[in-house]
Amino acid sequence: MKSQSMPLSQLPFGRRGVVRELRADTGSRRRLLDLGLVVGTPVETVLRSPAGNPMAYEIRGTLIALRNAEAGQIIVDML
Amino acid sequence: MGLTTQSTGAQVRKDFSIPGPGKRTEKVIALAGNPNTGKSTVFNSLTGMNQHTGNWPGKTVTNALGRYQFGNEKYLLVDLPGTYSLLANSVEEEVARDFICFGQPDVTVVVTDATSLQRNLNLVLQILEITDRVVMCVNLMDEARRKGIHVDLELLERELGVPVVGTSARMGEGLGTLKAAIARMAAGWPSQPRQVSYPPEVEAIIASLSPELTGLIPNSRWLALRLATGEEAVLSSLGYNQQGNAKFLSAAGRETGSISPDLIVTSIVTEAEKIYQKAVRLENEKPNALDRKIDNVLTSKVFGFPIMIALLGFIFWLTIQGANYPSQMLAKLLFGIEDWLNGLALWETLPAWLHGIVVSGMYRTLAWVVSVMLPPMAIFFPLFTLLEDLGYLPRVAFNLDHYFNKACAHGKQALTMCMGFGCNAAGVIACRIIDSPRERLIAVITNNFVPCNGRFPLLIVMASAFLVTGAGFLGEGLAAAAVLGVIIVGIVMTLWVSKLLSRTILRGVPSSFILELPPYRKPQVGKILVRSIFDRTLFVLGRAVAVAVPAGAVIWLMANITVADNSLLAHGGRILAPLGWLMGMDGFILMGFLLGLPANEIVLPIIIMSYLGSGSMQEMESLAALRQLLMANGWTWLTAVNVMLFSLLHFPCGTTLWTIRKETQSWKWTLLAFLVPTLAGIIVCATLTAAVRLLGLGQ
Numbered sequence: 001m002k003s004q005s006m007p008l009s010q011l012p013f014g015r016r017g018v019v020r021e022l023r024a025d026t027g028s029r030r031r032l033l034d035l036g037l038v039v040g041t042p043v044e045t046v047l048r049s050p051a052g053n054p055m056a057y058e059i060r061g062t063l064i065a066l067r068n069a070e071a072g073q074i075i076v077d078m079l
Numbered sequence: 080m081g082l083t084t085q086s087t088g089a090q091v092r093k094d095f096s097i098p099g100p101g102k103r104t105e106k107v108i109a110l111a112g113n114p115n116t117g118k119s120t121v122f123n124s125l126t127g128m129n130q131h132t133g134n135w136p137g138k139t140v141t142n143a144l145g146r147y148q149f150g151n152e153k154y155l156l157v158d159l160p161g162t163y164s165l166l167a168n169s170v171e172e173e174v175a176r177d178f179i180c181f182g183q184p185d186v187t188v189v190v191t192d193a194t195s196l197q198r199n200l201n202l203v204l205q206i207l208e209i210t211d212r213v214v215m216c217v218n219l220m221d222e223a224r225r226k227g228i229h230v231d232l233e234l235l236e237r238e239l240g241v242p243v244v245g246t247s248a249r250m251g252e253g254l255g256t257l258k259a260a261i262a263r264m265a266a267g268w269p270s271q272p273r274q275v276s277y278p279p280e281v282e283a284i285i286a287s288l289s290p291e292l293t294g295l296i297p298n299s300r301w302l303a304l305r306l307a308t309g310e311e312a313v314l315s316s317l318g319y320n321q322q323g324n325a326k327f328l329s330a331a332g333r334e335t336g337s338i339s340p341d342l343i344v345t346s347i348v349t350e351a352e353k354i355y356q357k358a359v360r361l362e363n364e365k366p367n368a369l370d371r372k373i374d375n376v377l378t379s380k381v382f383g384f385p386i387m388i389a390l391l392g393f394i395f396w397l398t399i400q401g402a403n404y405p406s407q408m409l410a411k412l413l414f415g416i417e418d419w420l421n422g423l424a425l426w427e428t429l430p431a432w433l434h435g436i437v438v439s440g441m442y443r444t445l446a447w448v449v450s451v452m453l454p455p456m457a458i459f460f461p462l463f464t465l466l467e468d469l470g471y472l473p474r475v476a477f478n479l480d481h482y483f484n485k486a487c488a489h490g491k492q493a494l495t496m497c498m499g500f501g502c503n504a505a506g507v508i509a510c511r512i513i514d515s516p517r518e519r520l521i522a523v524i525t526n527n528f529v530p531c532n533g534r535f536p537l538l539i540v541m542a543s544a545f546l547v548t549g550a551g552f553l554g555e556g557l558a559a560a561a562v563l564g565v566i567i568v569g570i571v572m573t574l575w576v577s578k579l580l581s582r583t584i585l586r587g588v589p590s591s592f593i594l595e596l597p598p599y600r601k602p603q604v605g606k607i608l609v610r611s612i613f614d615r616t617l618f619v620l621g622r623a624v625a626v627a628v629p630a631g632a633v634i635w636l637m638a639n640i641t642v643a644d645n646s647l648l649a650h651g652g653r654i655l656a657p658l659g660w661l662m663g664m665d666g667f668i669l670m671g672f673l674l675g676l677p678a679n680e681i682v683l684p685i686i687i688m689s690y691l692g693s694g695s696m697q698e699m700e701s702l703a704a705l706r707q708l709l710m711a712n713g714w715t716w717l718t719a720v721n722v723m724l725f726s727l728l729h730f731p732c733g734t735t736l737w738t739i740r741k742e743t744q745s746w747k748w749t750l751l752a753f754l755v756p757t758l759a760g761i762i763v764c765a766t767l768t769a770a771v772r773l774l775g776l777g778q
Contacts, residue, residue, distance in 0.1 A: 036198045047374055067484060069589075
């Protein structure tokens with residue numbers, strides 16, 4: 001089955017994905033990398049704030065909140 | 080003790096007041112680690128010195144030093160800011176990296192969180208690239224056990240080639256072993272730190288550059304890596320070109336920067352993952368399942384906001400109610416001392432004005448400020464610290480970020496505002512948690528829009544004395560609603576002014592919002608009490624006292640120096656009368672706000688003093704008497720509403736202004752923080768007053 005690519009911000013709630021590409025520019029890119037969010041990292045959408053933005057993702061055993069603008073720069077393959 | 084980007088090795092050590100390696104009488108130990116790993120708790124447990132710790136990522140922005148003795152050796156412990164990496168994306172990372180590279184500590188202890196080792200190992204590997212004098216401390220072992228996370232410490236030690244010690248610093252577990260490991264490492268334990276293996280193209284560049292960089296600190300491999308990834312800017316900021324180091328410059332001159340930083344980070348992360356897979360075993364697949372269940376309620380669409388409002392409301396209620404009685408006790412005691420002071424025989428030999436200025440001016444203002452400020456702060460700050468320790472506050476930022484995002488500000492501003500309810504000076508200090516300088520300034524300038532403890536009493540008195548005609552339960556409810564209304568006006572103003580600042584003098588797009596929501600932790604109640612009293616309450620009170628004493632002298636002089644049959648206070652009131660009229664108040668009220676600069680608590684006493692024409696600050700016996708006095712001086716409901724609004728929207732108190740000056744290091748921003756709320760208040764009051772007068776409702 002071919003996996004489906006999408007921005008992390010659109011990864012459905014409770015679904016897992018694997019990072020395929022980081023499109024964020026230098027500043028936030030470095031911060032994402034520092035959190036271990038490199039290509040090939042598994043992520044899962046686990047929390048939605050009351051307004052739906054930001055959302056929180058499980059990344060390498062930690063819970064990280066990202067605004068949709070940032071999460072939109074991360075392309076994942078849905079599992 | 081801020082570090083600049085121009086730090087060189089010598090400068091770094093000077094900033095921390097640490098001697099060079101040859102001249103040390105004690106071993107220098109650096110404490111590094113991710114935010115929120117309990118690093119500060121380890122620091123406190125080792126040194127016995129109390130330093131503030133909060134369950135908040137990136138909290139330790141300032142540095143703390145502490146000492147301890149182990150065996151015959153003395154140790155100086157340096158608490159570095161919590162960082163996720165040392166690749167210098169922020170000031171905190173620069174501070175930590177510079178100290179490890181150039182401060183030349185005898186040992187660097189990396190504190191890690193046993194429950195999220197996979198991510199924590201990245202930093203360990205980065206530090207091992209800089210120095211081989213490393214001890215890894217796996218903290219929060221108790222949390223890991225509770226969550227069924229098993230960490231094989233011996234295997235980690237073999238994999239990393241440096242000592243690994245498991246601790247639960249909160250329980251005091253493993254600290255002796257940690258001290259012993261530090262002592263062994265400081266004495267020259269033969270470590271073999273694990274090196275990250277990079278792809279062949281990277282290794283080739285390292286091999287070609289390394290010979291030119293040998294003998295430089297920290298080491299040639301690390302320097303070659305920075306050059307290979309084109310981080311010359313980072314390196315020159317470390318002081319290399321100022322030192323004119325020929326070796327380095329010739330290597331830097333060669334065309335490098337051919338390797339993407341992504342590749343380096345990916346190699347480190349992959350290496351960390353490999354080690355993690357070997358060393359950590361999970362009993363169940365989802366160790367954080369309980370946390371997620373709690374999160375699902377606390378951040379849900381239905382319960383998220385109600386719980387937040389209820390929690391904060393409960394804290395305010397406890398603060399206001401709980402402070403009442405101790406405040407009265409304290410006032411009785413302090414004003415009793417005033418009577419005793421007045422009875423001293425000493426005054427008979429001294430001029431009357433000196434007696435007045437010292438006792439009725441300086442001492443009475445001081446007593447007033449202490450008795451009304453200390454009890455609420457001593458209740459509010461521990462409660463707030465409790466929420467912080469639990470890990471709830473990052474969830475508040477998560478819930479509210481959307482609205483701050485719309486105002487081009489940062490979600491963490493919500494937390495600095497919560498803190499502002501306790502004390503705006505403390506709220507301004509809390510703004511350190513916001514990374515982006517632009518968004519931090521916005522948070523600093525707008526913090527005054529949330530009414531602090533010092534303004535609540537005035538708001539409540541105004542609401543109870545003027546807006547409520549019916550007594551009893553319904554009346555109290557209405558008064559509470561009026562106060563709540565003022566708070567909402569403050570929040571709306573905060574968002575609106577934040578947006579305005581983002582569009583004008585602090586132009587910019589929102590910075591990235593990347594916020595870790597740390598695991599919930601059991602709070603340490605005893606330590607919370609000690610820490611919040613010493614670090615926050617007494618700190619703020621100290622600053623308030625420093626402002627109150629000289630201001631008390633000025634207030635007394637204003638009320639007692641008579642020129643042309645009137646006191647300076649009365650003259651001031653008359654001069655300000657036109658502006659007061661425009662804003663629906665009078666000149667004496669404005670004088671009250673001006674002279675109330677040292678602390679908002681004394682605004683109403685000064686107004687009463689002016690109306691009564693007495694020479695020192697007064698309090699009224701009852702609400703009814705106050706209402707009568709104010710009505711006799713021409714007050715209407717509109718005056719009361721304007722006083723409430725201007726109390727919310729006017730210049731910060733002296734303590735807060737002083738704190739803003741200290742935090743921003745700039746008079747310009749301090750002035751702006753003075754002007755923005757004041758202008759907002761003048762505009763709002765004048766507009767409301769004009770509208771009401773036009774409609775003929777102002778009776």
